Amino acid sequence: MNTIVKKEHGIDVAGNSGFVGEYLLYLLAAASDVASADFHAQVRERGLKVPEWRILACLSDTDGQMVTRLSQLSLIEQSHLTKIVDQMAVKGLVKRRSDDRDRRRVRVYLTESGRVLGLELVEAARAHEHAIVKQMRPGEAALLKQALKHIHALYGAGLSALPEETETTSR
Amino acid sequence: MNTIVKKEHGIDVAGNSGFVGEYLLYLLAAASDVASADFHAQVRERGLKVPEWRILACLSDTDGQMVTRLSQLSLIEQSHLTKIVDQMAVKGLVKRRSDDRDRRRVRVYLTESGRVLGLELVEAARAHEHAIVKQMRPGEAALLKQALKHIHALYGAGLSALPEETETTSR
DNA sequence: GTAAAGAATATGAATTCGCATATTTCCGCC
DNA sequence: GGCGGAAATATGCGAATTCATATTCTTTAC
Numbered sequence: 001m002n003t004i005v006k007k008e009h010g011i012d013v014a015g016n017s018g019f020v021g022e023y024l025l026y027l028l029a030a031a032s033d034v035a036s037a038d039f040h041a042q043v044r045e046r047g048l049k050v051p052e053w054r055i056l057a058c059l060s061d062t063d064g065q066m067v068t069r070l071s072q073l074s075l076i077e078q079s080h081l082t083k084i085v086d087q088m089a090v091k092g093l094v095k096r097r098s099d100d101r102d103r104r105r106v107r108v109y110l111t112e113s114g115r116v117l118g119l120e121l122v123e124a125a126r127a128h129e130h131a132i133v134k135q136m137r138p139g140e141a142a143l144l145k146q147a148l149k150h151i152h153a154l155y156g157a158g159l160s161a162l163p164e165e166t167e168t169t170s171r
Numbered sequence: 172m173n174t175i176v177k178k179e180h181g182i183d184v185a186g187n188s189g190f191v192g193e194y195l196l197y198l199l200a201a202a203s204d205v206a207s208a209d210f211h212a213q214v215r216e217r218g219l220k221v222p223e224w225r226i227l228a229c230l231s232d233t234d235g236q237m238v239t240r241l242s243q244l245s246l247i248e249q250s251h252l253t254k255i256v257d258q259m260a261v262k263g264l265v266k267r268r269s270d271d272r273d274r275r276r277v278r279v280y281l282t283e284s285g286r287v288l289g290l291e292l293v294e295a296a297r298a299h300e301h302a303i304v305k306q307m308r309p310g311e312a313a314l315l316k317q318a319l320k321h322i323h324a325l326y327g328a329g330l331s332a333l334p335e336e337t338e339t340t341s342r
Numbered sequence: 343g344t345a346a347a348g349a350a351t352a353t354g355a356a357t358t359c360g361c362a363t364a365t366t367t368c369c370g371c372c
Numbered sequence: 373g374g375c376g377g378a379a380a381t382a383t384g385c386g387a388a389t390t391c392a393t394a395t396t397c398t399t400t401a402c
Contacts, residue, residue: 018232019293024300025207027319032199033246034326061189075204080359082382104367104380122190129195135325144318147311148198154306155205251389275350275397
């Protein structure tokens with residue numbers, strides 16, 4: 001037979017013949033890992049941990065979110081998120097304020113320096129993303145994002161059945 | 172103005188207007204997270220931790236890999252991998268054997284029960300993947316995988332410059 | 343052949359993370 | 373207008389994960 005295995009060089013998982021190299025969940029995790037590692041290094045250089053960056057990013061989009069939602073958005077488990085918010089509060093990046101209408105809720109707001117740092121990093125993230133997209137075929141990135149949202153939606157549906165926000169503006 | 176924000180329901184990050192909901196690295200992480208969570212539950216039901224499953228899967232593809240490479244393939248940091256292999260060895264799923272040509276290297280082999288469990292789980296993973304792919308548009312999954320490999324390759328290149336295996340067959 | 347430099351693993355301490363649960367507050371109902 | 377139950381956070385603690393480094397072995401250049 002001619003299924004001679006060309007010696008395995010490097011990681012080249014993707015070009016692998018086995019199961020793993022074609023397994024969707026693996027490809028997702030692997031792509032996420034390698035692509036993120038790069039940017040995460042930048043995050044750490046600015047003295048932030050990755051989870052902190054995620055929170056900054058989420059708050060930059062929508063400030064003053066409640067802990068539970070922030071935990072969902074940032075992909076960080078709730079009790080862990082609470083601890084990270086603690087640290088960020090100490091660093092002066094965010095501050096807590098309990099919701100007036102429902103005092104069980106705790107909303108997290110960016111401080112001024114948090115906002116600044118957040119914007120900076122979001123810019124850096126945009127640039128980083130651009131660098132990646134630029135290396136893909138035209139339209140490939142769009143399709144990719146599309147498909148990723150699709151997958152997210154497949155499961156996200158379950159999560160979508162969440163208590164909605166009942167506030168007009170956090171004003 | 173009519174940029175009235177329809178109250179935010181559920182997670183629906185993907186449908187978000189902000190930065191995060193369109194950020195590639197976020198979409199990757201989020202999709203990976205939600206899609207995996209599902210299968211990982213199955214893994215735990217069989218008494219395995221997620222990292223253990225990853226190792227089983229990699230070894231099922233190519234048995235007898237050295238620790239370093241296994242760590243790259245399985246996306247697990249080296250010293251952590253060592254510890255997990257310890258546990259798996261205790262469970263009787265794998266066994267270590269040092270490479271004859273280079274005794275610094277430790278190769279990890281599946282035991283018989285490890286092989287069996289591995290095959291079982293790979294089957295389950297295939298089924299699970301199938302269920303996902305089935306819900307996507309025809310060809311969408313293929314494109315997705317393609318793009319993911321593409322991204323992986325962008326960075327993987329750096330990693331590919333690795334010391335190659337110099338063994339004909341682990342016979 | 344031998345010392346220096348580099349690889350491959352393992353080990354130990356320090357963090358981070360996640361589960362279970364306590365606590366506070368809200369909500370519907372009697 | 374008080375009770376039971378659910379929601380939102382926080383906390384304690386054990387397990388998981390990482391980082392720096394020790395250890396062992398290999399290779400290269402003298």
